[in-house]
Amino acid sequence: MTAIQKRVIINGIVMVLSTLSAVIGLGFLFWILFILVSNGIEAMNWDIFLFEGAPPGYAESGLKQALVGQLIIVGAATVIGVPLGILAGTYLSEYGQRSKLAETIRDVSDIMMSAPSIVVGSFVYAVMVIPMGHFSALAGIVALTIIMLPIILRTTDDMLHLVPTTLREAAFALGAPKYKVVLQIVYRGAKAGILTGVMLGVARVAGETAPLLFTSFNDNYMSTDLFAPMASLTVTMYNYATSPYADWQRLGWAAAFILSMFILGLNIIGRLILLNKKGK
Amino acid sequence: MSTICSVTEEKALEINKFDFTYASADEPSLKQVTMPIAKNSITALIGPSGCGKSTLLRSINRMHDLYPGNKYEGEIMYNGRNILDEKEDLISLRVNIGMIFQKPTAFPMSIYDNVAYGLRLQGMRNKTELGDRVEKALKDAAIWKEVRDRLKHDANGLSGGQQQRLCIARAIAVEPEILLFDEPTSALDPISTQGIEELVTELKDKVSIVIVTHNMQQAARVSDYTGFMYLGELIELGKTEELFVTPKERLTEEYITGKFG
Ligand SMILES: Nc1ncnc2c1ncn2[C@@H]1O[C@H](COP(=O)(O)OP(=O)(O)O)[C@@H](O)[C@H]1O
Ligand SMILES: [Mg+2]
Numbered sequence: 434m435t436a437i438q439k440r441v442i443i444n445g446i447v448m449v450l451s452t453l454s455a456v457i458g459l460g461f462l463f464w465i466l467f468i469l470v471s472n473g474i475e476a477m478n479w480d481i482f483l484f485e486g487a488p489p490g491y492a493e494s495g496l497k498q499a500l501v502g503q504l505i506i507v508g509a510a511t512v513i514g515v516p517l518g519i520l521a522g523t524y525l526s527e528y529g530q531r532s533k534l535a536e537t538i539r540d541v542s543d544i545m546m547s548a549p550s551i552v553v554g555s556f557v558y559a560v561m562v563i564p565m566g567h568f569s570a571l572a573g574i575v576a577l578t579i580i581m582l583p584i585i586l587r588t589t590d591d592m593l594h595l596v597p598t599t600l601r602e603a604a605f606a607l608g609a610p611k612y613k614v615v616l617q618i619v620y621r622g623a624k625a626g627i628l629t630g631v632m633l634g635v636a637r638v639a640g641e642t643a644p645l646l647f648t649s650f651n652d653n654y655m656s657t658d659l660f661a662p663m664a665s666l667t668v669t670m671y672n673y674a675t676s677p678y679a680d681w682q683r684l685g686w687a688a689a690f691i692l693s694m695f696i697l698g699l700n701i702i703g704r705l706i707l708l709n710k711k712g713k
Numbered sequence: 714m715s716t717i718c719s720v721t722e723e724k725a726l727e728i729n730k731f732d733f734t735y736a737s738a739d740e741p742s743l744k745q746v747t748m749p750i751a752k753n754s755i756t757a758l759i760g761p762s763g764c765g766k767s768t769l770l771r772s773i774n775r776m777h778d779l780y781p782g783n784k785y786e787g788e789i790m791y792n793g794r795n796i797l798d799e800k801e802d803l804i805s806l807r808v809n810i811g812m813i814f815q816k817p818t819a820f821p822m823s824i825y826d827n828v829a830y831g832l833r834l835q836g837m838r839n840k841t842e843l844g845d846r847v848e849k850a851l852k853d854a855a856i857w858k859e860v861r862d863r864l865k866h867d868a869n870g871l872s873g874g875q876q877q878r879l880c881i882a883r884a885i886a887v888e889p890e891i892l893l894f895d896e897p898t899s900a901l902d903p904i905s906t907q908g909i910e911e912l913v914t915e916l917k918d919k920v921s922i923v924i925v926t927h928n929m930q931q932a933a934r935v936s937d938y939t940g941f942m943y944l945g946e947l948i949e950l951g952k953t954e955e956l957f958v959t960p961k962e963r964l965t966e967e968y969i970t971g972k973f974g
Binding site: 603605 | 774776805821822830831887
């Protein structure tokens with residue numbers, strides 16, 4: 434066998450193996466999506482949005498408490514986490530730059546990004562839930578904010594870095610003060626990237642269950658009290674899916690379906706924004 | 714060591730015994746540069762890559778202050794004061810001394826907003842006044858005809874040469890006294906380059922110009938004075954036609970005859 438023949442054969446084997454792996458991976462993904470969508474669509478109806486979860490056997494049963502709770506917890510975490518993350522990322526890229534403090538913040542947030550979210554949940558449990566004496570939506574909001582913060586901070590930092598130095602210098606050369614350079618030139622140049630980071634950060638926390646089990650816990654009825662436990666789609670889904678009742682399992686599928694579509698939507702929009710930006 | 718011609722015209726700038734050291738360097742990148750710059754003329758800076766042309770240019774609008782630890786010594790006299798003084802107001806200095814960069818630096822906003830940027834920084838809000846000044850700047854930068862119908866379009870949709878002229882329009886809109894050009898055509902095609910060169914020559918009625926170029930023909934074509942720099946020193950400053958025909962320094966002669974570069 435000549436060297437060339439050998440190379441052709443090895444090439445072929447590697448190609449077949451890697452293609453096979455990709456197909457297997459994708460196969461599982463589509464299988465999951467198929468099961469989710471077929472069960473989810475079957476479980477969907479208007480009652481889901483109109484009624485709270487009722488005991489098994491009752492007709493008017495839905496996910497209203499979980500949907501409202503999800504919106505409040507994820508919404509509040511976004512409202513707190515996004516500006517904080519963008520400002521911190523701005524500090525890193527525009528002010529701290531390569532300083533010791535900035536590099537330390539970068540390292541810490543990289544570690545926080547890979548920390549299991551259940552650890553964040555137990556941290557908030559220790560510092561908020563135990564002192565307050567009970568679970569609360571507020572604790573859930575804090576936990577999700579902590580998880581979201583490093584994602585937004587690091588994407589903002591990275592995206593601002595991509596804005597060319599000469600663009601900043603050109604603004605300074607016209608007599609612009611630093612805050613105007615940041616607000617009017619750098620942010621504008623990095624707009625699409627930062628927005629994508631925000632979308633991905635929100636999508637990431639929207640699917641969290643573990644930290645909420647320790648913090649906002651659950652409530653079978655509608656509640657908007659931030660100082661009381663609150664339902665969320667993920668925890669509700671966990672409870673219903675593991676229950677023995679068909680009615681509740683159906684609600685669990687509906688919760689899974691709504692959540693997945695929400696997160697999928699955010700991811701797709703985030704990626705479209707980036708793609709659109711690159712295409713220009 | 715060096716031959717500096719005398720400048721008979723009024724001077725826009727006088728650089729005296731100027732040293733500059735980058736924060737990360739042990740040695741100064743500019744050594745004892747003394748250079749008069751004539752008003753309403755074009756002064757070109759030539760020399761091999763890394764000899765300090767950009768460093769000198771960026772000292773004139775104190776661009777180096779954007780990065781900590783850089784050190785100036787000596788003086789750069791402008792309107793009777795040393796602009797290296799700690800008390801110098803860098804914002805108004807940069808309004809009076811504009812800069813054009815090697816690569817076009819169109820801001821991510823509309824053509825109109827790009828040109829209006831410097832004016833708005835100065836607090837100009839009146840729509841008609843802004844519109845007039847933007848139009849005038851675009852006309853002076855010889856790009857008005859090409860963009861008049863799409864002022865609201867994104868500036869990044871323009872070609873490289875158009876963007877560079879837009880940047881010139883943006884710089885002249887605030888009516889600076891001095892314009893600094895750092896190799897403004899090195900990223901452009903020959904036709905755009907010619908356009909920029911013509912524009913630079915026309916601008917000198919209104920502003921004093923310092924232009925860095927690695928292209929000796931360009932220096933010969935556009936400038937009134939030429940300075941030759943080598944290893945951080947100004948070796949020779951002369952009237953352009955004299956410097957290229959009868960250089961006084963051996964190094965200048967070797968450089969312009971292509972013995973090194
Ligand atoms: N930011 C910097 N920090 C340290 N040294 C620099 C920096 N920028 C340029 N230099 C050095 O200063 C010298 C002059 O550079 P420069 O002014 O860019 O040259 P030119 O524009 O003539 O090509 C070079 O030796 C270069 O390596
Ligand atoms: Mg240079």
